[in-house]
Amino acid sequence: MSDADALHPAQLGTYFALMEAVSLLQHAVEQQLRAEGDLSYVQFQLLAHLADARQLTMTELADGVVYSRSGLTYQAGLLEKAGLVTRGPSPDDERATLVTITEGGLALVGRVLPGHIEVVRRLLFNPLTDEDLHDLGDIMTRVRDHMRAEPPRSAAPRKPRK
Amino acid sequence: MSDADALHPAQLGTYFALMEAVSLLQHAVEQQLRAEGDLSYVQFQLLAHLADARQLTMTELADGVVYSRSGLTYQAGLLEKAGLVTRGPSPDDERATLVTITEGGLALVGRVLPGHIEVVRRLLFNPLTDEDLHDLGDIMTRVRDHMRAEPPRSAAPRKPRK
């Protein structure tokens, strides 16, 4: 037995606290989005990206949202059915699909965002000082960029039977 | 229009970085757990709690894992079917179900944990200094405790039509 599990207790505790806190936050945020906009978090993310860019290809939209292509097609289909986005061919690349946010989509984001922010403020930022906020932003930005750069490392070294 | 959305840009950026980083981490961790132990993250969490306590009631097991009761019953059923836990009545309270981890369950946790920790170390802790680690642990512990204490605040203030 190696000491591969010799992660410091502090590290393990930090990891679990991080995961649990975000899990709780995500749960709260999803309730708010569902109640005020009938949106899942993923759908909100997609709309938020589109509210910023107005128009993106499926591939561009997939960046920053982890999914499989088919998952994105599914979600885009839902958003289109709800009248929040439209889909059409791209003039530049005939293979691409351009997703465009509608007025209704923009309106919905505007309607949902304040409550969303309120939840985040109450749950995440309330117990933090300005310095905490700065530290957390700095740390998580670094971690995120590091993860984005990491080679996907397809799964695991080996796969014990069963 | 109120200034309800006047969350500082720094706050919004921190929030998004946090959510995205954790999303990426969770994705990576789930792949590892699936590949090396055929477990979901939830199942791993349940087994990890049980590896620590050996025996818990369903209600105790539900603490720290957000779910609905039925969701927990479902997961416990899967773990039992896989031979990783057993379920039986409690001597203290005839209503309660005692969930006990088996030797196989303990072995599986032992087999999966090193790889799990390796992924967390590589993705989360690699780009962090000791001071970052300390800050992050301190911050997220405080946030988590704050969220746990928060009144569930059932959903949202009001629900715009549509």
Next chain:
DNA sequence: TATTGTTATACTCTATAACTATA
């Protein structure tokens, strides 16, 4: 050939409500 996106399909997970049994 590689890339973009969709479809078909199967599966996992989660939540709600109704129900049983014990406290």
Next chain:
DNA sequence: TATAGTTATAGAGTATAACAATA
């Protein structure tokens, strides 16, 4: 009455693989 847990069921989401079309 309240609490612990299960069941039935329905719905949302995700992934894989096969496919079509364009670059």
